[in-house]
Amino acid sequence: MSASTTAPMTMTDPPAGSRMERFVWNCRYHPKRELWFAWWVMVIFYNFYGVLFFFVTHVQPPPSPAWDTPTVVQWFDDNGSGVIAGFAIVFVIAGLCAPMNALLAYSMRRMSVSPVFAYSYLIIYSLAAVPGMLVMAMAMTVAALRPDRDPEIIRWLYDFAFLSFSGTMGVFMIGSLVWMVAILIDKNRVFPKWFGYFSLCNALTEVVVAPAWIFQRGAFAWNGAIAWWINMVVFVSYTAVFIVLLRRMIEREDFGTGPLPDLEAAR
Amino acid sequence: MTDLAGASPRPEQLSDEHAKFVPGQPDMWMFVLFETLLFTGYFSVYLVSRTQDREAFLGAQADLDLRVGVFNTIALLLSSWAIAGCVQAARNGDYPSALKKAFLTATFGVVFLVSKIVEWVREIRMGNTFTSDEFFSHYYFLTSIHCIHLLIGFVVLGVVIYQLRSPARRSQQLVETGATYWHTVDFLWVLIFALLYVVR
Numbered sequence: 001m002s003a004s005t006t007a008p009m010t011m012t013d014p015p016a017g018s019r020m021e022r023f024v025w026n027c028r029y030h031p032k033r034e035l036w037f038a039w040w041v042m043v044i045f046y047n048f049y050g051v052l053f054f055f056v057t058h059v060q061p062p063p064s065p066a067w068d069t070p071t072v073v074q075w076f077d078d079n080g081s082g083v084i085a086g087f088a089i090v091f092v093i094a095g096l097c098a099p100m101n102a103l104l105a106y107s108m109r110r111m112s113v114s115p116v117f118a119y120s121y122l123i124i125y126s127l128a129a130v131p132g133m134l135v136m137a138m139a140m141t142v143a144a145l146r147p148d149r150d151p152e153i154i155r156w157l158y159d160f161a162f163l164s165f166s167g168t169m170g171v172f173m174i175g176s177l178v179w180m181v182a183i184l185i186d187k188n189r190v191f192p193k194w195f196g197y198f199s200l201c202n203a204l205t206e207v208v209v210a211p212a213w214i215f216q217r218g219a220f221a222w223n224g225a226i227a228w229w230i231n232m233v234v235f236v237s238y239t240a241v242f243i244v245l246l247r248r249m250i251e252r253e254d255f256g257t258g259p260l261p262d263l264e265a266a267r
Numbered sequence: 268m269t270d271l272a273g274a275s276p277r278p279e280q281l282s283d284e285h286a287k288f289v290p291g292q293p294d295m296w297m298f299v300l301f302e303t304l305l306f307t308g309y310f311s312v313y314l315v316s317r318t319q320d321r322e323a324f325l326g327a328q329a330d331l332d333l334r335v336g337v338f339n340t341i342a343l344l345l346s347s348w349a350i351a352g353c354v355q356a357a358r359n360g361d362y363p364s365a366l367k368k369a370f371l372t373a374t375f376g377v378v379f380l381v382s383k384i385v386e387w388v389r390e391i392r393m394g395n396t397f398t399s400d401e402f403f404s405h406y407y408f409l410t411s412i413h414c415i416h417l418l419i420g421f422v423v424l425g426v427v428i429y430q431l432r433s434p435a436r437r438s439q440q441l442v443e444t445g446a447t448y449w450h451t452v453d454f455l456w457v458l459i460f461a462l463l464y465v466v467r
Contacts, residue, residue: 197298200419201305207415211408214398219312220408230308 035250038103042243045096048089056086059140061232062162062223066216072155076144083144087137094134101125104242107249108179110260111186117178124175132168136161166212166222173206188259191245202238205231290354291444299451302416306455309412310462313405320401327402328467330395335386336464339379340457346375347453350446357431357442365442366431372449373424376417379456383414409459416452423448 014025027033053060058079067075076083101122108118139161143154176199183196211220212227219226252266260266289296317324353368387410390396390403397407427445430436 192294193292194294194297197294198301201298201301204412204415205305208408208412211397211404215404218401218404219316220404225312225315226309226408230305230312233308234305 031255032250032253035103035106035253038099038106039243039246039250041096042100042103042246045093045100046239046243048093048096052086052090056089057083057140059083059136059161059165062165062228064217064223065159065162065212065221069151069155072158073147073151076154076158077147080144080147083140087141090133090137094129094137097126097129097133103246104179107190107246108182110188110249110253111182111190112188113182113186117182121175121178121182124171124178128168128171128175131164132171136165139164162222163213166209166227169206169209173203176200176203176206188257190249190260195241195245198238198241202234205234291440291442291447295444295447299447302451302455306458309409310458313409313462316401316405323400324402325467327395327400328463330390330393331406331464332386333464335382336460339382339386340460342375342379342382343453343456346372346379347450349375350449353427353431354443354446357437357439362431362434362437366428369424369428369431373421376420376424380414380417383410406463409463413452413455413459416455420449420452 014022014030017025026036030036063072063075104125105118105122108121109115111117139157143149143157143161180196180199180203183191183199184193208220208231209222209227212222212224215221215224215227218224221227248263249260252260252263254261254266349368349371353365353372356362356365356368387407390406395403395406397404423445427442430438430441430445
């Protein structure tokens, strides 16, 4: 175990007062305010992401890659306004990825591992947001913007959008592996080891998306039972777990450099 | 946690510890659970697709040689036996023997990998590729995702061997965690073997 080189921080409690006064005090003086801000951004972002991708734009669960051109054009006729409105909000909130990824990188900087892990993770996730979210959103918006466009071009944009979405999975796989190795060799107990193994599980499901390049129907297509449904279940559970674990990390954070205290001790 | 190499406990302690004993990091057992759930998902998809078009699946399956599957299974079961011997030897403090058994595990793993590649090449020569039919899509998918687990297993064995080599390290917990991972690879293969080769 590496010894703590700085004295653990002592927490000052907010003064007694109304809920609003305590909130304002926390915003101004709470030593963990940046961490909590990033954490809440993460919660808000994923909620937006879920609602916008699943219920507004209807791009998730993904429609079939096997559709012929008239069906694709029909899909845009039915969902065009949802696509435009939903992705308009996505463009506004896309930047929220920054504090979110910063918090994930922070978790690695708090570990007893080389900063290389945090920097790699930060770069990978910042880059993955561009093709995985923005390029997809742009292609879908372009296709939905002019319904009278040449149907073949609409279909081209449809393929381009979904393949750019699926195409980021390899990048996420490496990201998960970076996080996994950092957790497994960390001595500061920032995350439990089982979460490291869960990251491996998540990374392995990202590999499974690769056949979406080859198949247009069945379990391995981009909307298939294996390439999409099982992956989504794993990804949603993984995300829910790391949001809870990051919350615990912030609660346990003592701004030292040694092992993080247990939750009870930190409270 | 599982301080096995420590002093010998009194008999009443022993029975108490036996009740709670988990080999290796309990965290690795969570991984076993995640992987089991995940593969249950993959197997369910395979079985459902199979019920949709039984004849085509049976026809394609006839091209698989059961003997190769049996050989694969024996190779991996032997590797599991070797890693169990490695754990036992390490518990007894016989590290040279533990090291030998860890290398033996890797050897059986390589035998499995080579026989799998030979089988893939044979199937591809017969015209059974990843895209040729649904059965073979599942076959290549399940066998290759399993092989990725096997390749990670070699990294895990590397960690085990690294631990065993120096008296300064020798974490019994890590050795047992690695062994648990290796057994999982074997366990998943037995299920894949049963589904792809045996159930017809």
